[in-house]
Amino acid sequence: MALSLDNASLRVGDKWLIEPLSLTINHGERVALIGESGAGKSSLLSLLRQAHESQVAWCPQAPALVPMLSLYNNVYMGQLHQRPLWKNLVNLFKPAANDWQQVLKLATDLGLTQPDNHRLTQSAERFSGGEQQRIGIARALFQKRPIFLGDEPVSAVDEKHAKQLLSQIALAHDTVVVALHDVELATQCCDRIIGLKQGKVVLDCPSTELSAQQLYSLYPSHQHRSDSPIFESVQ
Numbered sequence: 160m161a162l163s164l165d166n167a168s169l170r171v172g173d174k175w176l177i178e179p180l181s182l183t184i185n186h187g188e189r190v191a192l193i194g195e196s197g198a199g200k201s202s203l204l205s206l207l208r209q210a211h212e213s214q215v216a217w218c219p220q221a222p223a224l225v226p227m228l229s230l231y232n233n234v235y236m237g238q239l240h241q242r243p244l245w246k247n248l249v250n251l252f253k254p255a256a257n258d259w260q261q262v263l264k265l266a267t268d269l270g271l272t273q274p275d276n277h278r279l280t281q282s283a284e285r286f287s288g289g290e291q292q293r294i295g296i297a298r299a300l301f302q303k304r305p306i307f308l309g310d311e312p313v314s315a316v317d318e319k320h321a322k323q324l325l326s327q328i329a330l331a332h333d334t335v336v337v338a339l340h341d342v343e344l345a346t347q348c349c350d351r352i353i354g355l356k357q358g359k360v361v362l363d364c365p366s367t368e369l370s371a372q373q374l375y376s377l378y379p380s381h382q383h384r385s386d387s388p389i390f391e392s393v394q
């Protein structure tokens with residue numbers, strides 16, 4: 160298996176963010192965590208991340224870029240903790256050719272620059288919101304870990320680009336777990352759906368078997384709107 164939790168839980172004061180649960184995610188699985196806002200998706204990702212820190216490429220909900228630093232340096236940060244301090248300092252002024260080429264390839268593949276048009280030196284603050292999110296994805300890919308954990312990693316890009324990015328993420332990793340608000344995207348890009356409600360896993364099934372009934376119970380506040388985009392994936 161790639162990831163596992165054994166009777167894990169998360170609690171702040173007397174509030175359970177995640178009630179005790181056991182969970183196994185196998186190598187090769189593409190898993191989407193779905194559920195209403197506050198259901199516990201980020202909390203579950205944080206438990207998975209804590210349990211498998213050294214194997215995980217982490218892509219948080221907000222990309223946490225350093226606005227004044229370049230695209231290149233923001234992506235390089237993905238390997239900051241794996242490199243000696245002196246190398247990180249030298250990198251600020253004179254990037255190693257190998258690192259530069261790797262970041263250029265990632266940035267090109269993710270549509271942030273073109274091979275002959277180096278936006279690598281442009282500061283992160285001068286990229287759009289969707290582009291900044293892709294810089295965050297590039298940083299996670301640069302970590303070169305087998306498992307990708309992403310918290311709404313494509314929420315700021317349109318549907319077509321979201322699908323492309325998720326398939327690029329899947330190609331670069333053995334196992335993928337992503338929290339997604341877009342259920343249709345989740346069923347199209349992932350093979351397993353885990354549904355959360357009030358800190359509990361209430362649904363765990365192959366994406367091809369997700370029923371409208373299950374979605375209704377996960378998204379009660381959408382129930383009165385049968386035309387809600389949430390339900391398009393199963394209609």
Ligand SMILES: Nc1ncnc2c1ncn2[C@@H]1O[C@H](COP(=O)(O)OP(=O)(O)OP(=O)(O)O)[C@@H](O)[C@H]1O
Nearest residue numbers: 171174176194195196197198199200201202203338
């Ligand atoms: N540090 C914290 N202290 C107290 N409560 C917290 C803390 N972090 C999260 N929560 C609460 O835990 C619950 C689950 O939060 P979580 O961020 O995991 O939900 P989510 O499903 O990821 O939500 P969203 O889709 O809005 O990101 C929410 O009610 C949230 O307010």
